[in-house]
Amino acid sequence: MGYQRHMEFVLFPGRHHVLTRFQARYLSELAGPETTVIWAVTSANHANTRRNPVPYHRREAAIERFSAQTGLRSLVVPVFDTAPTDRFAEVTLKNVTVDTGLALGTGNTVVACSTPEVAALYELLGFKVVTVEGAVSPEPERPWDVLLRLAAGDETWRELAHPATVDVFDRYRLAEAVRTVVNDPVVGDEGGLSSTRDYRTYVEAFADGAARKWSAVREHVRPGRIVDIGxxxxxxxxxxxxxxxxxxxxxxxxEVARHLFDECVHKKAQGAFTNPNVFFYRRNVLGGAVLPPRSVDTTLTFALTHEIWSYGDRYASLRAFAQAIYDHTVPGGVWINSDVCGPDERERPVLLHLERGDGQNPAAPRRDLAALPPAEVTAYVAGLSTRARFDQFAVDYRFPFAWEAAGDAVRLSLADAMDFLTRKDYTGNWLPEMAEQFCGMAYADWRELLTGIGWELDVASRAFRNDWIAEHRLAPVASLTGLDGQPLDWPVTHLLAVARRPLNT
Structure with a gap:
């Protein structure tokens, strides 16, 4: 490492969730007494996701402690996440300059980086690169490997991690938080339910429907500690x-989705709320209790429980969620749940009649939509007739179901028919919506689940049909009949459950 000792700076980009004993030895050999190590902490604005489970300020604290213990002269620079770009190295260098006033160049800086794709970007700029773990044989465990040991409950992570990381993790109780996030059954790498969702459309939909949702539940809200989950x-x-x-x-x-949580925080910073006691948390409700026992007066959930059913372990996950809400509710408190609902007689066989003249009718459905850009998926599905869209639904839907052509109609269960009909117009987020089941639970199933836990259902609780959807989305292009050909009314599509925890519990 002779030439590196003449370098004024060592640029060390990375997420730096865990610092290792190997890094301490390596950097101590690499950096001379006059060398400054620049820790460029990437994804500094991310936390509580699988890829970034530790918040930046805790990472920075560990780096500063690491530097003090090893005698390294260090500067820590946060680098916010950017969209994938071939100019990542340049962006990082500019961040360093803005944050510290230092100009890092090929004549005064060596880059320490063990990720080949990132190292190549610096090499293209003319920097000398040392590959840290990649330069040693046998190759030592990398920081992410150590973090995965921690997540798996393997206490040998403490032997590989540097004492600075161990100390910060122990003092701030980060180990359990990391395990919860990394082993999360729902959240994706970047903290959302689906990597292909267009969250812009969700924000717009939430805003458009907020007044309607609030007016439907306002009279049932109990003042005190009010929590809106999802x-x-x-x-x-x-x-x-x-x-x-x-x-x-x-x-x-x-809120679990980073994109939506960030919007909440932004709104609060911009003064959208007059109440000083407005708080937002990024949590996955399937990862355990969200709030302390008996601490919440009102819990609100809108269009959430079908996602818990779909992305979790269906009934088991939904029951665990309902139990967690019960546990954090004060006696006399209320849980108000508004969501889609399956029809009564879910398994009843029906004939579904669908329009063919309102779009294209290809010879067969496509099986490659997942490989297409989202805009192409939207355009293709939107151009299909209602009947052809059903064929595409049968291919893309994550919950296999039985169906067969019956002349001009389709024979299937009532629940499966309604799952298609209530999803067919979601062309803007077609593939993400195919991962969700709307009609997994009928109202009777909900009543049994809730009362079995101990909830008492208010008389306002009910299942109902959204008549606007029935009139404008279903009736113009579809109809239902029994197997005898007799017309059937559109079944219920939604539920409102007002569940109270009894005062004597």
Missing amino acids: CGAGAVLELADREPALRESDLIGV
């Missing part, structure tokens, strides 16, 4: 914030 971009809480009767309440939003 709060989206915070639109319902904005309306709750305007209620004079709730001015003394705490308003808490819980």
Whole structure:
């Protein structure tokens, strides 16, 4: 490493969630007494996701402690996440300059990087690169490998991690948080339910429907600590914030998707809320209790429980969620759940008649949509007739179901028919929607689940049909009949459950 000792700086880009004993030895040999190590901490604006389970300020604390213990002269620079770009190295260098005033160049800096794709970007700029773990044989475990040991409950991570990381993780109880996030059954690498969702359309939909949702539940809200789980971009809480009767309440939003959580935080920073006690948390509700026992007066969930059913272990996950809500609710408190609902007689065989003249009718459905850009998927599915769209649905839907052509109609169960009909117009997020099941639970199933846990259902609880959807989305292009050919009314599509925890529990 002779030439590196003449370098003024060592640029060390990475996520740096875990610092290792190997890194301490390597950097101590690499950096001379006059060398400054520049720790460019990437994804500094991300936390609580699988790829970035540790927040930046904890990473920075560990680096500073690491530097003090090893005697390295260090500077720590946060680098916010960017869209994938071949100019990542240049972006990082500019971040360093803006943050520190230092100009790193090929004449004064060596780059320490063990990720080949990133190292190649610096080499293209003319920098000398040392590959850290990649330069040693046998290759030592990399920081991410050590973190995965921790996540798996393997305590040998403590022997590989540097004492600075171990100390920060122990003092701030980060180990369990990392295990929860990394082993999360729902959240994707970047903290969402699906990597292909267009969250912009979700934000718009939440905003458009917020007033309707709030008006439907407002009379059942109990003042105190009010929690909206799956709060989206915070639109319902904005309306709750305007209620004079709730001015003394705490308003808490819980959201798993990073894109939506960031929007909530941005709104709060911009003064969208007048109540000073508005808080937002990024949590996955399937990872365990969200809030302490008996601490919440009102829990709101809108269009959430079908996602728990779909992305989790169906009934088992839904029951565990309902139990967690029960546990964090004060006696006399309420859980208000508004969501889609399966029809009664879910398994009843029916004939579904669908329009063919409202779009294209290809010879066969496509099986390659997952390989296409989202815009192409949207355009293709939107151009299909309702009947052809059903054929595409049967290919893409993640919940296999039995069906067969019956002349001009399709024979299938009532629940499967309604799952298609209530999803057929979601062309803008077609593939993500194919991973969700709307009609997995009928209202009777909900009643049995809730009362079995101990909830009491308010008389306002009910299943109902969205008549606007039936009139404008279903009736123009579809109809239902029994196997005898007799017309059937459109079944229920939604539920409102107002569940109270009894006072004597």
